[in-house]
Amino acid sequence: MNSPHKDHIPAVAVLAASALLAVAAISRAADQSPAPTLTSPASPQKTPSADGFIPRWLLLEPIGASGLTDSVVQTAVKKEYFPNQFTVVPHDGDQLTVGGAQLTWHAVDTTHYNVNLYHFAHALGKPTSDVLFWAVTVVNCPQEMRGVRLAIGSNAASVWWVNGKEVIGIYGDRQTVIDDGVSKRLTLNKGPNIVRAAIVNGGGATDFCARFLDAADKPLKGFTVSLAAK
Amino acid sequence: MKHTFLVTALALASLALALDGQFGIHDPSTVVRCNGKFYTYGTGGSSLVSDDGWNWRRGTALPRRGMAPDVIHIGDRYYVYVAANIGAQPKAAINMIWNKTLDPDSPDYKWEEGGVVASSDGVEDCNAIDPGLFLDPNDGRLWLVYGSYFGYIRLVELDPKTGTRRNPNDQPRNLAINCEASDMIYRDGWYYLLATHGSCCRGADSGYNIRMGRAKKVTGPFLDSEGVDMIQGGGKLFAGSGGRVVGTGHFGLLDLGEGVQKFSLHYEADLDRGGASVLDIRPLLWRDGWPVGGENLKEGTFEIESLGTGTALELAVEGxxxxGRRARGGRGAGPGAGPGAGGGGRGMFEGQGGVIPPQDVAQVSKSWPEGNVDVRMANYLCQAQQKWTVAAVPNAGGYPGSPYFKITIAGTDRALAATGDAELVVxxxxxxxxxxxxxxxxxxxxxxxxMPKQVPNSKEAFVLSATGSSFATLAKFDPKSERHRWLIKTP
Incomplete structure (x- = not known):
């Protein structure tokens, strides 16, 4: 019998994959470069992918968290881990302390439609299970854009904010599906708009994808993504 | 209508999920719209009018009284065709009258006589009653089918500019036999001839049932799904008796646009209304290239599942x-494998023994937030926040064939509603x-x-739509979008 649940991935396969990733991670951990699907930004700004996915993010090294139900996740993401948690736009390399541990923000570009948090954490030698990832990006719009929707997928639960307003929460043990969670209609301001996410993973693979959809539910592309350099 | 007139004008109390108001009629014409109202005309001068297609009242009688009229709207004219015996059956004639409006309150309301368009001499194999009009969407040609049991259902061409016979000397074509109340529709390269078989006018003993054949040409031959020509008695069942109604007859297409089609008919006997003959309007479905007589929604408790996403509408609360929640355990050896079976004993597949009852909404809702709650979509797991009771709302009006409904979480009064920004809330x-x-x-x-009756602060029509896999919204209807189409499933 096959089970799609990631906890049921045969142990041999997990060990084999882990061993391969570990080799890559060790070499990358030494120079702080991210995992194979993630690269350090090499340009001031980035455009969304052909399908509208946001490719550039600031990721905070994982914080311990467990539980994926609505109430547990909401409690976990509303807990204050660091100052200005819901307003700060960090810089690449910024460091902060959470529960006595020093964590670093990393600017990354993904080479895929999704951001592989397993690659990210594993390459840094950080835990990938029972963890919470904070992700932030800045979307720059040439003009005000009304009636758009944030559309995300995540493994596993996640909560999302646009310009400080919570717009999506999806819960439970789930895999990343494109446009799994879609916000109500919202307005993107002319200029910078801050998109923030908290992704909570139980075990196994973890990743997310995000894009905006226009009023016709087509991928929104008329914007750039830029992260302030330190 | 092969026997006597039956004039029924019934003041009927509202009964769930039948039409509302006064809707007693026999041999109703195709339901047509004029200036926002719905009209139909029956045998013996009876007439019904409705503001919404749900609540009906007596209308103004036609100046020509006869049997089983049919009506069609072309350009700025409403053509009405009414048959009458002009001697001993089957000697009959179909007269046309026309008007620029069907609204008696309009200053334009004035009937004009158009003359006889078809007749039978009492000897030939036809009884020229029960007219049915068909405007071919392919070429704009107008056709009249008519006839009743004495011989054939016949076809003649009319002039859509005048409603009169195009070539009076052309011989009518015979299309079917042993039926009456014929009408024609077109879809995807096929012409469908729908006609009523069986006997009418016998109350609950009436064998009336609507059958059909299809052809590649308007002139036939019309074969049923078994390949039998309707001119040799063939006919695939379209709509028959069922539930509390007996004797279906006099099909008429009511195309509401955007892919929403309904049909009008009458029942010879509505058992909930003393066996009276009444009008109904029902969904017109299509399956395997054939029309199917659908049924209006019956009240009940349902899972509401998106055809597009396969996820179910739910109250956005923690399920x-x-x-009850069980700790995740080992698989064990599976069902039936007790201790010592070699598989590790009891596991997650053993269940918890006995019958697990349906979820008690009164119990689980204790943890739900009070006040308004968002709506979302999720995999259906038989949970209380995923079950919706759909119930007709008395005196709230309706639409062709049905009343407006409220949609509430089963066992609660928490009601699905549209918001002013075209989103959803409970x-x-x-x-x-x-x-x-x-x-x-x-x-x-x-x-x-x-679709909601109204979105606050908007005059536009919106429909319930899945958005993404896990959320729902309101959107402009796109008949092709699976996100706008829903499965109503028994939970």
Whole structure:
């Protein structure tokens, strides 16, 4: 019998994959470069992918968290881990302390439609299970854009904010599906708009994808993504 | 209509899920719209009018009284065709009258005589009654089918500019036999001839049933699904008796646009109304290239599932597994493998023994927030926040064939509603506002279009739509979008 649940991935396969990733991670951990699907930004700004996915993010090294139900996740993401948690736009390399541990923000570009948090954490030698990832990006719009929707997928639960307003929460043990969670209609301001996410993973693979959809539910592309350099 | 007139004008109390108001009629014409109202005309001068297609009242009689009229709207004219015996059956004639409006209150309301368009001499194999009009969408040609049991159902061409016979000397074509009340529709390269078989006018003993054949040409031959020509008695069943109604007859197409099609008919006997003959309007579905007589939504408790996403509409609250939350355990050896079976003993597949009852909404809802709650979509897990009770709202009006419904979480008064920004919310309680009233039309493929009566501060029509896999919203209807089509499933 096959089970799609990631906890049921045969142990041999997990060990084999882990061993391969570990080799890559060790070499990358030494120079702080991210995992194979993630690269350090090499340009001031980035455009969304052909399908509208946001490719550039600031990721905070994982914080311990467990539980994926609505109430547990909401409690976990509303807990204050660091100052200005819901307003700060960090810089690449910024460091902060959470529960006595020093964590670093990393600017990354993904080479895929999704951001592989397993690659990210594993390459840094950080835990990938029972963890919470904070992700932030800045979307720059040439003009005000009304009636758009944030559309995300995540493994596993996640909560999302646009310009400080919570717009999506999806819960439970789930895999990343494109446009799994879609916000109500919202307005993107002319200029910078801050998109923030908290992704909570139980075990196994973890990743997310995000894009905006226009009023016709087509991928929104008329914007750039830029992260302030330190 | 092969026997005597039956004039029925019944003042009927509202009974759930039949039409409302006065809707007693026999041999109704195709239902047509004029200036926002719905009209139909029956045998013996009877007439019904409705503002919404749900609540009906007596209308103004036609100046020509006769049997089983049919009506069609072309350009700025409404052509009405009325048959009458002009001697001993089957000697009959079909007369046309026309008007620029069907609204007696309009200054343009004036009937004009158009003359006889078809007749039978009492000897030939035809009884020229029961007219049915068909405007071919391919070429704009107008056709009249008519006839009743004495011989053939016949076809003649009319002039769509005048409603009169195009070539009076052309011989009518014979299309079918042993039936009456014929009408024709077209879809995807096929012409469908629908006609009523069986006997009428015998109350609950009437064998009336609507059957059909199809052809590649308007002139036939019309074969049923078994390949039998209707001119040799063939006919695939379209709609027959069932439930509390007996004797279906006099099909008429009511195309509401955007892929929403309905049909009008009468029942010879509505058992809930003393066996009276009444009008009904029902969804027109299509399956395997054939029309199917659908049924209007019956009240009940349902899972509402998106055809596009396969996820179910739910109140956005934390779900509790049916039977309670269980700690995740080992698989064990599976069902039936007790201790010592070699598989590690009891595991997650052993269940918890006994019958797990349905979730008690009163129990699980204790943890739900009070006040308004968002709506979302999720995999259906038989949980209380995923079960919706759909119930007709008395005196709230309706739409062709059905009343407006309220949609509430089963066992609660928490009501689905539209918001002013064309999104969704579940209110703490149903208060009857138009944003809480829902129209549910069954579409050609059997799925449902669900739309609020009104979105606050908007004059535009919106429908319930899945957005992404896990959320729902309101959107402009796109008949091709699976996100706008819903499965109403028994939970």
């Amino acid at each position: 509790m597994p049916v039977g 209110l703490a309680a149903f208060t009857g506002g138009p944003e809480q009233l829902w129209r549910m039309d069954q579409l050609a493929d059997g799925t449902w279009r669900i």
